[in-house]
Amino acid sequence: MARLGHHIAHSTVWRILHDAGIDPAPRRSGPTWRQFLTAQAQGIIAADFLHLDTVLGTRLYALAFLEHGTRRLHITGVTAHPTQAWTVQQARNLTVDLGPRTESLHFLLRDRDTKYCRTFDSVFQADDLHVIKSAPQAPRMNAYCERVIGTIRREVLDHILILGESHVRQVLKIYEEHYNRHRPHQARGQLPPEAQQNPPAVRNLDTYRLLRTRVLGGLINEHRHVA
Template identity: 80%
Template sequence: MIVSLLYKVTRKLLSVPAVLLRSETVKDAELLVLRHENAVLRRQLAGPVRYEPADRLWFAALAGLVDRRRWREVFPVTPGTLLAWHRTLVARKWDYSARRRTGRPPTRAATKSLVLRLARENPRWGHRRIQGELARLGHHIAHSTVWQILHDAGIDPAPRRTGPTWREFLTAQAQGIIAADFLHLDTVLGRRLYALAFLEHGTRRLHITSVTANPTQAWTTQQARNLTADLGHRTESLRFLLRDRDGKYSQTFDAIFQSDDLRVIKSAPQAPRMNAHCERVIGTIRRELLDHILITGESHAHQVLKTYEDHYNRHRPHQARDQLSPEARQHPAAVHDLAAHRPHRTRILGGLINEYRQAA
């Protein structure tokens, strides 16, 4: 672009004396050509003659002042070469390829900073978990983009965890399944406590019962009654209860769900993958909560689990629901002005878990 502009200015300046003094200008132009050719030869006495871009520009500009029939006698190159130089200069003038961007637009610096902030404040989150939190905040970017941002920053993006392998039944009947499994935890003094976790496959809504150190059949049956009372009319959309063959479940436990037209399905012995969704959510509770907090007793355990249950159902995004929380119906509107919509952090359980929302 600069070469073309310089060439154009040179031609304009040289055209002024050509109009005023036609005969004298032609002679002067021939002398200028010969002088410049001598300068080129002196510059390259030790090697072959090579014309730099500035030489080509000067010769092409002077060509307009010399009669085309005398080009062969005046210029050190052939007329075809001179015309080719001129065509190259004109082509460069109209070449916009250097200014044309190709491919996807780059990720904005503010988005990258937000991704790195979430990764720094939540070291146990992988790239898909961060993508889900960004979706809640109105930043809809691909998980591969989050992975690349973390990778470029030297942060482990955490590989994606594969889903359950028992697909044929769970995928077809997910909307009508509620699964149950026992969750155990140990207090700071080594006392083992138990809770019963229920997970609705369709909505991923989590229900955690009260905590006890002695989970008898009577206690388990009472938790079933409490759950059905909390579910209310939602039991109409459920068709199956999936559980293992633990002896703490009784016939009365099954009868409570059967009275609401749920069919009880027992997994095969020693086959935890048949109840993979519930096993996985218990693993999530352990990795995100229980492995990082000291439990002092039953009441403390109950309070901590209920707080996490509220976070899980109300805020935590889920891949199976397109990064929506169990109680969310749709994503918030996309945010374009990141400077005016800075995410606000809410600390849960003393900062063990963070929730992000757009500041009002």
């Protein structure tokens, strides 16, 4: 039937195999993907691209890395033209910033975006990291990095009109510092990524206003420096 061009439904194939006494193949030995992520969390760092549009309609791209174990966020750069050479340079910048902490990492998790390349992978493989590519059209395989990008959008980018590259670099730099030093995470018992104990309580809990104040203050100082 299939050779004659007729499409056979999955249920029909299942019924034929079931009637013939052929059961579905059992799951291969080994942990599930969720079990792997949980067991290897301390050794995984994930990468993903974040895109955003300026008020003039220019699309910009930022490359974000997230350490699964600590939830530490790294936003390495922003560009309007994310070439493979640019992406490789961001990988090199990250390994320099990580320093000795690279020794505790064993896996780099990324999708199959064409902006990555073999040279990008080789930067991490040189530090004995094994590169794992998520399956096509399976964003849940990189769910932690996908979620932090959604967090950046909801907590910052949805509330600010981006003027250009320098502006978004300043915004993301301030948010990265806030995310790593102050923002609590449920997976870490409400501790920020860079904290070993609960920080002292603060009176002003208006996070949005605090971020807006710091962003605007940074932009004013930047314009004064340029002037």
